[in-house]
Amino acid sequence: MMSGHSIQRRISTRESNSVTLLLIGVALAYLVLFLGLPLFAVFYEAFSKGWALYWASLQEPDAWSAIKLTLIVAAIAVPANLVFGIAAAWAIAKFEFKGKSLLITLIDLPFAVSPVVSGLVYVLLFGAQGWFGPWLQAHDIKLIFAVPGIVLTTVFVTFPFVARELIPLMQAQGKEEEEAAVSLGASGWQAFWRVTLPNIKWGLLYGVILCNARAMGEFGAVSVVSGHIRGMTNTMPLHVEILYNEYNFVAAFAVASLLALLALVTLLVKSLVEWQAKRSGEPLQHGA
Amino acid sequence: MSITIENLSKQFGDHKALDDINLEVNSGELLALLGPSGCGKTTLLRIIGGMEVANSGRLLFHGEDVEQRDARERNVGFVFQHYALFRHMTVFENVAFGIRVKPRKQRPSEAEIKRRVHELLNLVQLDWLHDRYPAQLSGGQRQRIALARALAVEPKILLLDEPFGALDARVRKELRRWLRRLHDELHITSVFVTHDQEEALEVADRVVVMNKGRIEQAGTPDEVYAAPSTPFVYQFIGNVNLFHSRDHAPWSEQHGDAVAYVRPHDIDIGATPQDGNALPVEVKLVRAIGSVVRVEVAVDASSEFIEIELSRERFDAAPLASGDKVFIRPRQFRVFESGEQHELSAA
Numbered sequence: 001m002m003s004g005h006s007i008q009r010r011i012s013t014r015e016s017n018s019v020t021l022l023l024i025g026v027a028l029a030y031l032v033l034f035l036g037l038p039l040f041a042v043f044y045e046a047f048s049k050g051w052a053l054y055w056a057s058l059q060e061p062d063a064w065s066a067i068k069l070t071l072i073v074a075a076i077a078v079p080a081n082l083v084f085g086i087a088a089a090w091a092i093a094k095f096e097f098k099g100k101s102l103l104i105t106l107i108d109l110p111f112a113v114s115p116v117v118s119g120l121v122y123v124l125l126f127g128a129q130g131w132f133g134p135w136l137q138a139h140d141i142k143l144i145f146a147v148p149g150i151v152l153t154t155v156f157v158t159f160p161f162v163a164r165e166l167i168p169l170m171q172a173q174g175k176e177e178e179e180a181a182v183s184l185g186a187s188g189w190q191a192f193w194r195v196t197l198p199n200i201k202w203g204l205l206y207g208v209i210l211c212n213a214r215a216m217g218e219f220g221a222v223s224v225v226s227g228h229i230r231g232m233t234n235t236m237p238l239h240v241e242i243l244y245n246e247y248n249f250v251a252a253f254a255v256a257s258l259l260a261l262l263a264l265v266t267l268l269v270k271s272l273v274e275w276q277a278k279r280s281g282e283p284l285q286h287g288a
Numbered sequence: 289m290s291i292t293i294e295n296l297s298k299q300f301g302d303h304k305a306l307d308d309i310n311l312e313v314n315s316g317e318l319l320a321l322l323g324p325s326g327c328g329k330t331t332l333l334r335i336i337g338g339m340e341v342a343n344s345g346r347l348l349f350h351g352e353d354v355e356q357r358d359a360r361e362r363n364v365g366f367v368f369q370h371y372a373l374f375r376h377m378t379v380f381e382n383v384a385f386g387i388r389v390k391p392r393k394q395r396p397s398e399a400e401i402k403r404r405v406h407e408l409l410n411l412v413q414l415d416w417l418h419d420r421y422p423a424q425l426s427g428g429q430r431q432r433i434a435l436a437r438a439l440a441v442e443p444k445i446l447l448l449d450e451p452f453g454a455l456d457a458r459v460r461k462e463l464r465r466w467l468r469r470l471h472d473e474l475h476i477t478s479v480f481v482t483h484d485q486e487e488a489l490e491v492a493d494r495v496v497v498m499n500k501g502r503i504e505q506a507g508t509p510d511e512v513y514a515a516p517s518t519p520f521v522y523q524f525i526g527n528v529n530l531f532h533s534r535d536h537a538p539w540s541e542q543h544g545d546a547v548a549y550v551r552p553h554d555i556d557i558g559a560t561p562q563d564g565n566a567l568p569v570e571v572k573l574v575r576a577i578g579s580v581v582r583v584e585v586a587v588d589a590s591s592e593f594i595e596i597e598l599s600r601e602r603f604d605a606a607p608l609a610s611g612d613k614v615f616i617r618p619r620q621f622r623v624f625e626s627g628e629q630h631e632l633s634a635a
Binding site: 176177179180181182183184185186187190194195198199 | 337338339358359360364365366368370372373374375376377385386389390437438440441
C-alpha cells in the first residue's frame with residue numbers, strides 16, 4: 001500500500017525527463033525569440049558600423065537635445081507623480097470619504113485609455129483650436145507643440161504607477177501604526193516621516209522606477225502633443241522614429257540602444273530593490 | 289488621574305455606537321469595559337484616547353475638559369489589539385519612539401533615553417530582546433513591548449484594546465496576572481476592553497458591562513456576577529437558567545408575564561418536595577467537570593434542560609444518576625418583567 005502511494009505521488013508531482021526538457025526548451029525559446037533577440041538586434045545594429053559612428057550619432061546636436069529633453073521631462077514628471085502618488089495612496093488607504101472609488105477609477109484612467117487618446121485630449125484642451133486655446137494664445141502661453149505640453153502628457157500617462165504600487169501596500173498595513181505614533185506624542189509630520197514613509201520605502205522606490213521607465217519611454221501620447229520639432233520638442237522615442245523613417249539606421253539604433261540600456265538598468269535596480277527589501281525582512285507587499 | 293464621561297453619544301451613519309454614556313473612572317483604578325462585539329466598548333476607548341470624536345457629551349480628565357485636545361496632547365498610553373509595533377524599528381527604537389518625538393527642549397539626552405528604555409524593557413522582562421524586530425517576537429512578547437512603548441511617555445492614563453485577544457489561552461492567562469501585578473506596582477488609571485468575562489472579572493477592580501451602545505451595569509466583579517441589575521448582564525456573565533412565569537408560576541412570583549433568572553449553582557436538589565415551590569424534574573445527564581458536577585434536568589420530555597452545578601462534596605453526599613426523579617428549588621433568583629428583557633446578542 002505504502003509504496004503504491006508514493007509512486008502515485010511521484011507521478012502527480014513529477015514529469016519524465018523528456019517532458020521536463022521539452023517544457024523548459026519551449027519556455028527558453030520563447031524568451032530568446034521575443035525578448036533576447038530584439039534586445040540583441042538593437043545593440044547589434046547600433047554598433048554595426050563601428051563604435052565611432054555610434055558615438056558620433058549620439059553626439060549629433062538633435063540627438064543630444066532629444067536626450068536632454070527626455071531627462072528634463074522625467075525629472076519633472078517623476079517627482080510630481082511621486083508626491084501625488086503618496087498623497088493619493090495615503091488618502092485612499094488610511095481614510096474613508098465619499099467618492100473614494102471614483103478617485104481610484106480616475107487614477108486608473110491613464111492605464112485604461114490609449115496613450116494616443118491621452119495626447120489628443122490635451123490637444124483638444126490646450127491646442128490652438130482647443131477649449132483654452134484662445135485664452136492661452138492671448139496670454140502668449142504655448143503648451144501644445146512645446147515642452148510644457150510634453151511634460152503635461154507624460155505626467156498624465158505615468159500618473160498611476162506610484163499610487164497603484166502604494167495603495168494595496170498601505171491598505172494592508174492599516175493605520176494602527178500611525179495612530180500609535182500619534183498617541184505617543186508624534187505630530188502628523190513626525191508620524192509620516194518616521195512611521196509611514198519607512199514602511200512604504202521599498203514599494204515607493206519600486207513605483208518610482210517603473211514610473212521613470214515609462215516617463216522616458218512614452219511614445220504615443222507625447223507624439224501627439226510634441227509636433228516633432230527637431231532639436232526642440234523631440235524626445236528620445238520620437239527621435240528614434242524620425243531617424244528610422246529617414247533610413248538612418250545606425251543613428252536610430254544608437255539612440256534606441258540608450259533606451260534599451262535604460263530598460264536594463266531599470267531591471268537591475270528593480271532586482272536590487274527587491275533583493276534589498278527581502279534582506280531587510282520587509283516584504284514589498286503585505287506587512288507582518 | 290480620573291476620567292469623567294458625561295452624556296456621551298457617538299453615531300456612525302445610522303448606527304448608534306454609543307448612546308448617552310455616563311461613567312466615572314476613579315484615579316488609579318483598573319477598569320474593564322466588557323461586552324459582546326459591536327457593543328461600543330472599543331469606540332468608547334478610542335474616544336477617551338482621542339482617536340475618535342464623540343458627537344455629543346463631555347469628556348473630562350481630572351475635571352478638565354479634554355475634547356479639544358487631540359490624541360498627542362492627552363498624555364494617554366494606548367495599547368492596540370494587534371500591537372501596532374513599528375515594524376521597521378527594533379524593540380529598543382519602538383520603546384524609545386515616544387521619547388524621541390518630544391520637542392527638542394523636553395527631549396532627554398541619548399544616555400538618558402537609553403537608560404529609560406532599558407528600565408522599561410526590564411519592567412516587562414524583555415530587555416534581552418532589545419535589538420530584535422517585531423516580526424521576530426511571539427505574540428505575548430509583542431504585547432509586552434507594546435505596553436512598554438506606551439509607558440515610555442509616562443502616561444497618566446493607560447488604555448488597552450483587547451490586550452490579550454490575539455493570544456492563545458495559556459499565554460493569555462499568564463499575561464493577565466502579569467498585567468494585574470504591573471498595575472498594582474504603577475497605579476496608572478487604566479481602562480481595558482474585553483469580550484471575555486473571565487478576563488474582566490479576574491483582572492479588573494471594576495467592570496462596566498456594555499450592550500448596544502449603553503452601559504448595562506457598572507460595579508465590582510463580585511457585584512456584576514452576584515447581583516446583575518439587568519437580564520442582559522445575567523446572561524452575559526456566567527451561566528443562567530430562565531424560568532417563565534407561564535410555566536413555573538411560583539418561582540417568578542405573581543408579576544404577570546415575567547422571567548426568573550437562576551444561576552446553576554443556586555439550585556438545590558432534593559429527593560422530596562420540601563414546600564410548594566419545589567419543581568419535580570427528571571435527571572437527564574450527569575457530568576463531572578473538574579471540581580464541579582454539572583447536572584442537567586428536565587420537567588418533562590418537551591421542556592428545555594435546566595443546568596445545575598453542584599460541588600463534588602454535595603454530589604457525593606447525595607449521588608444522582610440519569611433517570612432519577614427529584615425535586616429542585618432555587619436558593620436565590622431574580623425576577624425581571626418580560627418587558628425589560630433584553631436580547632442577548634452573540635458575543
